[in-house]
Amino acid sequence: MLCYSLSYKFYKIFSMEYKAYNLSNFRDIPQLEELPEKTKRTIEVVGTVLPFKVSNYVIDELIDWGNYENDPFFILNFPQKEMLSEAHYNLIDSLIDKGPKSTALKHAVEDIRLSLNPNPAGQQYNVPEFEGEPLNGIQHKYNETMLFFPSQGQTCHAYCTFCFRWPQFALNEFKFAMKEADLMVRYLKAHPEISDVLITGGDPAIMKTKFFEYYFNALIDANITHLKTIRIGTKALSYWPYRFTTDDDADDLLRLFEKTIKSGIHVSIMAHFNHYRALETDAVQEAIRRIRSTGAQIRTQSPILKHINDSGEIWAKMWRKQVDLGLVPYYMFIARDTGAQEYFAVDLETAYNTYNDAYNQVSGICRTVRGPSMSCDPGKLHIIGITQVRGEKVFALRFIQARNPQWVNQIFFAKYRPDAYWLSDLEPAFNDREFFFINELNEMRLSQHDLCHTEGVH
């Protein structure tokens, strides 16, 4: 018995073969056999509009199937009925039996997707121009940090149902992708203000190590003295920790981190963890141990989401667990205004109160975290308080990052509203006409207008 359980554990940590399920094969998931047909139908209807994909690790190790309806990982990975409006749901439900080739179904799906704000926060304004051409595959919004979207890393091991990049999986023309490391290096050399390259996606950890080697080696060999840190934004620790343990090229990836760090460039994994339970498996803890042994750091971030983690208790527990494992809490985000946002949306006041509730119960070591923060067009907007000024109840806000670095850290105020979910719901307090950054933001948009049009991104 002991022998069996040991070898079972060994098997779980040391060799799980990746398998993904999506709309076409989810009915093969053994755990789903027990579920009512109604639930499967819902997955099919909503999954026809919002892409979904779930790994066998999530299915076998994270979801509590005994309580799947309330399970955060089930909700995070399987489409839920309320993610579509009732009208949209009923429309797809009525068309779906005509089969995937039906043009009526295709058109309905397309229309609904476009109605869900598929490209939020003006991402098209972030694509820079270089040597007269728009650079697909790079976004450069904040001075110090360049985002790089390697074309091989534009999918994920499992999709989050709240993801703001969901259109990349559903609509090919929204893919920001660039093949050439060469272009990235030339862009970096022309921009001495950049200290950080953030490799993102999709999930870049989906890429084979040989591509990481290609990009990292190009950066190392280019000897760019102002490049200090390469960050990798990934959910692999939550959804496929074997990427860093037993996958064929896991060891090579860790060796690459070591080499990069030896060359004088920090490596930081920007890891998404939505719930403390994703930190509890043997597989993830082994992956964390191995990554940290290379000298790479792991910083963590997550949006605050209804049905998943909208309680201070969950966040406090998550930050403590992260710090226990040697991770650095970094951001609490507010869910983007896209896709299934309405299902997950937490109003700004609740987000702020949840953050405070969690922050108040943890030690200073956990308080490296900042939030709740909205990644909106002008910048990363931090809700720092709800307070009274001159008898008026207000939100106090500041930019953590901004299109114009001069805006960062300036405190400003918006009228309090209990039903505010996003910047677009906010108005200046004290009868001010506009927020202080609006004119300048509009000018920036105008000057980038032509570039966007050549891009064809809307």
Ligand SMILES: *Cc1c(COP(=O)(O)O)cnc(C)c1O
């Ligand atoms: C958050 C973010 C960054 C990184 O900002 P840091 O404050 O350095 O963490 C860079 N680019 C974009 C578009 C971002 O949203």
